[in-house]
Structures are given as structure tokens and as C-alpha cells.
Amino acid sequence: MKEVMEGSHAVSEAVRLAKVQVMSAYPITPQTHIVEALSEYCADGRMAGKFICVESEHSAMAAVIGAASGGVRTFTATSSHGLALMHELLHWSSAARLPIVMAEVNRALGPGWNIxxxxxxxxxQRDTGWIQLYCEDGQESLDTTxxxxxxxxxxxxxxxxxxxxxxxxxxxxxxxLPDQETADRFLPPFQPRIQLNTADPFAVSQMAPPPVYMEMRHDIQKAMEGVPEAFDQVEDAFESVFGRRYGAIDAVACEDAEIILVMAGTAASTCRQVVADLRERGEKIGLVxxxxxxxFPTDLIRSVLGKAKKVAVLDRNCCFGIGGIFAQEIRAALYHSDNRPPIFSYISGMGGRDITPEILEEIYRQTKESAFPEKESVWIGLNQ
Known part of the structure; x- marks a missing residue:
């Protein structure tokens, strides 16, 4: 059934369809619409789950950690400084190997205050042990959740x-928007690996002295290494029910591309049209x-970008002192490749500024006209 809905509510509907049992969140723009809808679903009986109101994002994560430790399906959502406030507990949830799902609506950090x-x-939060999946549109937001x-x-x-x-x-x-029966065919009831039980007591997140701590961290790394294969299996199952899949990366017109643009999120939608327009003008451009x-999908990145003559990476972020974060990750991924195209790093669109077709064409032009990057990152679209 097709419905017109905002992206936030696409996430809310997926959580409802997943039959989440415990949700907790603290309102912060722009994720608030997600949890507002969920609180209404719990209040009016559309969901049988429990919505826990708390005084901060730190407490929201603490609440779902407790619930997940009890063996139920959990969800929360946040943005910006709310996510930053959760930082400590992001480590606790991943190290405890709890399958919590969180919607994170990208928003700028202050100061200045920007929503x-x-x-x-x-x-x-890239080093906290959480899997991160970035969405392009409303359908992908629902499906990915x-x-x-x-x-x-x-x-x-x-x-x-x-x-x-x-x-x-x-x-x-x-x-x-699928019906409940269809969603149930894809997502079975939760069978917890960890479930606190007074009849069979055990400790969770206890003291980990030197003889065991390193092994615990190694287990997390091994689990992360297994994610790409597990993700493919999840997508296979999803495609068998819904007829759609997304891939860890989506390569567009990359087979013969000499210059490939790389980005995440909604800017990719704009770039799809730019690639089509430039292709009509004879330019060998692709998009990842x-x-x-x-x-990080290192093997896939190597297999696609290793064929290009140049790669231009658009970051809507900055690691101060080094530059665009996606660009640095891609440089590292390609380091051991036989073919290492130069990586041109561009930063734009921060704080809500538009990524226009003109900006993407300018990125392509600068990359095409330069033999090698002159800076770690080039800022595009500054008002100065």
C-alpha cells in the first residue's frame, strides 16, 4: 500500500511493524516526529509496546540497554547533542552485544546553535561499535529500519x-507501506541471545580484568567482520519478500567511469540526476x-573505485585538523589496492546548506581539471 508520509514517520511505521516491545527517547529536533508517533501508537493501542519517557538521551539509552538485557526488542532515536550525550552508553550497549536499533537524524553540532x-x-560515534547505515529517501528509511x-x-x-x-x-x-503479515514474513519474533532471568541469574557488564577484556574487544571486532555477510543475507531475505535491495554501496554508471563521485544520504539523489545530465554530454562520470x-565496506569500495582514474568524495562533515571523514576512510581502504586513484576531498552542505546540481558539477569540474589534489579537503559553497 502506497502512502505519502514524511521520512520520520517512515521510520515510525517500520518500528510499529517490527513489534518493538520497549521504546525510550527524549525529544530533540529533528528526530522528535519519530518518537511522537510511536508514543501515540502505544497510547492508542496500535502498538503493544511500552514507551518510557525519560529526562535525557543518556537515560533513554540506559533504558533500552536495560530492556534489551531483559530480552526484548528495543528502539530509540536521537540527533546531534542528544547523540553526543549518549556517547558513553553507546560503548556499553555494543560491548554488551545488545541488538538495539536507533534512528539517528543527522543534525549539526553547536555552537552556533543549528538544527x-x-x-x-x-x-x-564511528568508533563506538555500532553498525551505521545511511539512508537516501523515505522508502529506504522504512526498509532499512x-x-x-x-x-x-x-x-x-x-x-x-x-x-x-x-x-x-x-x-x-x-x-x-507493507501490511503486518508481510512484515512478519521478513522479521520473525525476537529470540534473545541474552535474557536476564531471576530463575537462572547471571551478571551482565560486570568487571572485566586484563585476562578477559582484550578477548571481549576481539569478539566485537570479529562480529563486525561478519556484518557484511550477514547484511547480504538480510537483504536476500528482504528482497524475497519485498522485491527491493540496496547494497552496502550503490554503484551508478561506474562500469566505464573515469571520475566517480562518492557520498551518502539525500545528496545522492541530486547526484543521480547530475550523473545522468553529464553522461548525456559525453562525460564519463559515475556515482557511489x-x-x-x-x-566500512572496504572490499566493495576497492572493487568499484579501483577502476576509476579519479575519485571525488563529498563530505557533509569535517574532522577538524584532517578534513572530510568519508574521504579519509576511502583513502585508507584503497591504500593496499593495486590501483590507487587520487582521492579528491570536498566538504559542503554543512549546517543544512543545500547541495545543488551546480555544486556537484563544480566538484566534477575541479576534479577533472586537476591532476592531483592540492589540499586535504576543498570547501565548496562558502559565503566568502
């Missing part, structure tokens, strides 16, 4: 479903949309 789109908040529960429960790691503030969270689009950021 608009910026990827720095989620990327600042459903997939996230099955993936998290398969590998016993939490999953962050990331979507752009306002460009996606507050934009209305037609979305194919990066969906999975953690774990």
Missing part, C-alpha cells in the same frame, strides 16, 4: 539507522552511494 543537516554527529532489527539480532550488535535532517526527516514522499559506513 539542520550535518553528518558530524553520527560520524563522531526493518532490516536493522534482523541484522542486529543476527550479529548481536546495535544498529544506527541514519537519515538527513529535514531533507529526509521532514520531507513527504510516497512510501510503500555509501550506505554502510560501519563496518
Amino acid at each position: 539542520w543537516m550535518d553528518q558530524t554527529d553520527s560520524l563522531a 526493518l532490516q536493522a532489527f534482523r541484522l542486529a539480532e543476527a550479529v548481536s550488535l546495535p544498529v544506527m539507522v541514519v537519515l538527513d535532517a529535514f531533507f529526509l526527516s521532514h520531507t513527504y514522499e510516497p512510501v510503500d 552511494k555509501l550506505k554502510m559506513f560501519r563496518p
Whole structure:
């Protein structure tokens, strides 16, 4: 059934279809619409789950950690400084191997105070042990949220479903909304690996002295290494039910591309049209949309980008002192490749600024006209 809904509500509907049992969140723009809808579903009986109101994002994550430890399916959502406040507990949830799913609506960090789109908040959490999946549109937001529960429960790691503030969270689009029976065919009831039980007591997140701590961290790394295969299996199952799949990356017109643009989120939609337009003018350009950021899809990146003459990476973020984060990851991924095309790093669209076709064409022009990057990152679209 097709419905026109905003991106936030696409996530809410997926959570409802997943029959989540415990939700907890603290309101922060622009994720608020997600949890507002869920609280209404719990209040009016459309969901049988429990919505826990808390005083902060730190407490929201603490609540779902407790619930997940009790063996139930859990969900939360946040943005920006709310995610930053959760930082401590992101480590606790991943190290405890809890399959929590969280929607993270990308929003700029202050100061100055800004409620608009910026990827720095989620990327600042890249080392916390959470799987990160970035969405392009409303349909992908719904589908990825459903997939996230099955993936998290398969590998016993939490999953962050990331979507752009306002460009996606507050934009209305037609979305194919499945019925409950169809969703149930894809996502079975939760069978917890960890479940606190007074009849069979055991400790969770206890003291880990030197003889065991390193092994625990190694287990997390091994689980992350298994995510790409598990993700493919989840997508196979999803495609068999819904007829759609996304891939850890989406390569568009890359077979003969001499210059490939790489980006994540809604900017990829604009870039699809730019690629089509430039192709009509005879330009050999391609696009790679990066969906999975953690774990980083190194093998796929090498297989696609290793064929290009040049790669241009668009980051809506900045790691101060080094530059664009996606660009640095791609440089590292290609380091051991036989063919290492130069990586041109561009930063634009921070704080909600538009990524226009003109900006993407300028990125392509600068990359084409330069033999080698002159800077670690070039800022495009500055008002100066």
C-alpha cells in the first residue's frame, strides 16, 4: 500500500511493524516526529509496546540497554547533542552485544546553535561499535529500519539507522507501506541471545580484568567482520519478500567511469540526476552511494573505485585538523589496492546548506581539471 508520509514517520511505521516491545527517547529536533508517533501508537493501542519517557538521551539509552538485557526488542532515536550525550552508553550497549536499533537524524553540532543537516554527529560515534547505515529517501528509511532489527539480532550488535535532517526527516514522499503479515514474513519474533532471568541469574557488564577484556574487544571486532555477510543475507531475505535491495554501496554508471563521485544520504539523489545530465554530454562520470559506513565496506569500495582514474568524495562533515571523514576512510581502504586513484576531498552542505546540481558539477569540474589534489579537503559553497 502506497502512502505519502514524511521520512520520520517512515521510520515510525517500520518500528510499529517490527513489534518493538520497549521504546525510550527524549525529544530533540529533528528526530522528535519519530518518537511522537510511536508514543501515540502505544497510547492508542496500535502498538503493544511500552514507551518510557525519560529526562535525557543518556537515560533513554540506559533504558533500552536495560530492556534489551531483559530480552526484548528495543528502539530509540536521537540527533546531534542528544547523540553526543549518549556517547558513553553507546560503548556499553555494543560491548554488551545488545541488538538495539536507533534512528539517528543527522543534525549539526553547536555552537552556533543549528538544527539542520550535518553528518558530524553520527560520524563522531564511528568508533563506538555500532553498525551505521545511511539512508537516501523515505522508502529506504522504512526498509532499512526493518532490516536493522534482523541484522542486529543476527550479529548481536546495535544498529544506527541514519537519515538527513529535514531533507529526509521532514520531507513527504510516497512510501510503500507493507501490511503486518508481510512484515512478519521478513522479521520473525525476537529470540534473545541474552535474557536476564531471576530463575537462572547471571551478571551482565560486570568487571572485566586484563585476562578477559582484550578477548571481549576481539569478539566485537570479529562480529563486525561478519556484518557484511550477514547484511547480504538480510537483504536476500528482504528482497524475497519485498522485491527491493540496496547494497552496502550503490554503484551508478561506474562500469566505464573515469571520475566517480562518492557520498551518502539525500545528496545522492541530486547526484543521480547530475550523473545522468553529464553522461548525456559525453562525460564519463559515475556515482557511489555509501550506505554502510560501519563496518566500512572496504572490499566493495576497492572493487568499484579501483577502476576509476579519479575519485571525488563529498563530505557533509569535517574532522577538524584532517578534513572530510568519508574521504579519509576511502583513502585508507584503497591504500593496499593495486590501483590507487587520487582521492579528491570536498566538504559542503554543512549546517543544512543545500547541495545543488551546480555544486556537484563544480566538484566534477575541479576534479577533472586537476591532476592531483592540492589540499586535504576543498570547501565548496562558502559565503566568502
